[in-house]
Amino acid sequence: MKYISTRGKAPALSFSDVLLAGLANDGGLYVPETLPHYSKEEIASWADLSYQELAFNVMWPFVEGDIPADAFKSMIHDAYANFNHQAIAPMVQTDNNEWVLELFRGPTLAFKDFALQLLGRLMDYVLSERNEKLVIMGATSGDTGSAAIEGCRHSDRLNIFILHPYQRVSEVQRRQMTTVIDDNVFNIAVKGNFDDCQGMVKASFADQSFLNGAKLGAVNSINWARIMAQIVYYFSSALSVGAPHRKVSFSVPTGNFGDIFAGYLAKKMGLPIDQLVVATNQNDILHRVIAQNDMSRQSLNVTLSPSMDIMVSSNFERLLFDAHGRDGAAIDDLMSRFNKGDVSLNDQAWSYVKEHFDSYKVDDEKTCDVIAKVFADTQYLLDPHTAIGLEAARQCRKDASVPMITLATAHPVKFPEAVEKAGCQTPVLPEHMKDLFEREESYTVLDNSLSDVQAFVSNNI
Numbered sequence: 001m002k003y004i005s006t007r008g009k010a011p012a013l014s015f016s017d018v019l020l021a022g023l024a025n026d027g028g029l030y031v032p033e034t035l036p037h038y039s040k041e042e043i044a045s046w047a048d049l050s051y052q053e054l055a056f057n058v059m060w061p062f063v064e065g066d067i068p069a070d071a072f073k074s075m076i077h078d079a080y081a082n083f084n085h086q087a088i089a090p091m092v093q094t095d096n097n098e099w100v101l102e103l104f105r106g107p108t109l110a111f112k113d114f115a116l117q118l119l120g121r122l123m124d125y126v127l128s129e130r131n132e133k134l135v136i137m138g139a140t141s142g143d144t145g146s147a148a149i150e151g152c153r154h155s156d157r158l159n160i161f162i163l164h165p166y167q168r169v170s171e172v173q174r175r176q177m178t179t180v181i182d183d184n185v186f187n188i189a190v191k192g193n194f195d196d197c198q199g200m201v202k203a204s205f206a207d208q209s210f211l212n213g214a215k216l217g218a219v220n221s222i223n224w225a226r227i228m229a230q231i232v233y234y235f236s237s238a239l240s241v242g243a244p245h246r247k248v249s250f251s252v253p254t255g256n257f258g259d260i261f262a263g264y265l266a267k268k269m270g271l272p273i274d275q276l277v278v279a280t281n282q283n284d285i286l287h288r289v290i291a292q293n294d295m296s297r298q299s300l301n302v303t304l305s306p307s308m309d310i311m312v313s314s315n316f317e318r319l320l321f322d323a324h325g326r327d328g329a330a331i332d333d334l335m336s337r338f339n340k341g342d343v344s345l346n347d348q349a350w351s352y353v354k355e356h357f358d359s360y361k362v363d364d365e366k367t368c369d370v371i372a373k374v375f376a377d378t379q380y381l382l383d384p385h386t387a388i389g390l391e392a393a394r395q396c397r398k399d400a401s402v403p404m405i406t407l408a409t410a411h412p413v414k415f416p417e418a419v420e421k422a423g424c425q426t427p428v429l430p431e432h433m434k435d436l437f438e439r440e441e442s443y444t445v446l447d448n449s450l451s452d453v454q455a456f457v458s459n460n461i
């Protein structure tokens, strides 16, 4: 399988090269040149497989030719070995024909483990084959950092540097990162905000001379391998409610558009998906573009669902590429128009987006109401991101006979503020994290200065 850039100028690359490159050198994102398509009969024949067996079948065409089948199977096995539920991605029913897909059974209690547990192993494999090393730099507002560290910590070919805004992540989120004490793991608390951290990572990718020849790799969802791993649970959950013999709908709490983009790909690969609902919080640019063709940037709000506090959703470019007939030059032109302040899509592109997605926005007050109501109705406690997804599912649903699955992206214990505001009790930390507040922490506080951060990185590789 070859991968091409959404901006049409960078060279087509193999899976392994895309894995290590992250962003394309023309500023675009890599997407598969063609998608595999599975017939109804083939999908139906997967109904009894384990999650890991299904994962292999769904992902194999994307890596074939680059990774041997046996090696890929064992990476998949290891990636999901320390999830705390035998089904890996279990489902819970919340109402008639309405389900929640629990994607928080991995080591850091958010869905990002699905992709990052595999990504770390894939990178380690390819780097070992090539006898190379890679420096990972990433910025986090919370969940990505810990999941990336957990995914990379066991590789002696990766050095990982995660930047978080000093004193602006929750204590659970900080401790999930800073209590991982390994020689190749570096947590940096930057005296600035999340945008400052992300800006430093972007600047470091653009000019890597401070690394003295070492190479930089990406763990955020611009990395294609993350999207690939997320396609699998759309298939597993749909199969468990009767697909492909019936249609299924999904609602997805959305920030960077990575998770829901994987659902869109599952549909293109043959899964009979009826609706795909984009659920946003007050930071609603994705809802506005789908509903009104309005992509204007507004100032960022701090909400009770911080993992969705994002203004520019980088993966949306992957969808826009399809919406413009996969014309890289058109995307290149569109992106420069966006930077000059243009805020809408042409009619044909907007119709494409509307044809595939519904959307809904939920504010903090409603989020808490939903957590409280669902708990009263079912005794099931939602995290704030999932509550937004479930409310959007209920508001956008068109056909009650089609099963509606909301992706539960995090465990409620990670977001005690929202749970308490909803009048519910914060659950206890799960067994493997019970002593989180007693564990030793290690992190370095640095000024909001690119040269300080880059000096720290180059001195530690």
Ligand SMILES: *Cc1c(COP(=O)(O)O)cnc(C)c1O
Pocket (backbone or CB within 6 Å): 110, 111, 112, 143, 144, 221, 253, 254, 255, 256, 257, 258, 259, 260, 307, 308, 385, 409, 410
């Ligand atoms: C990252 C994250 C999201 C948003 O996912 P995207 O792929 O960026 O759309 C939603 N909920 C939680 C809990 C997250 O950690």
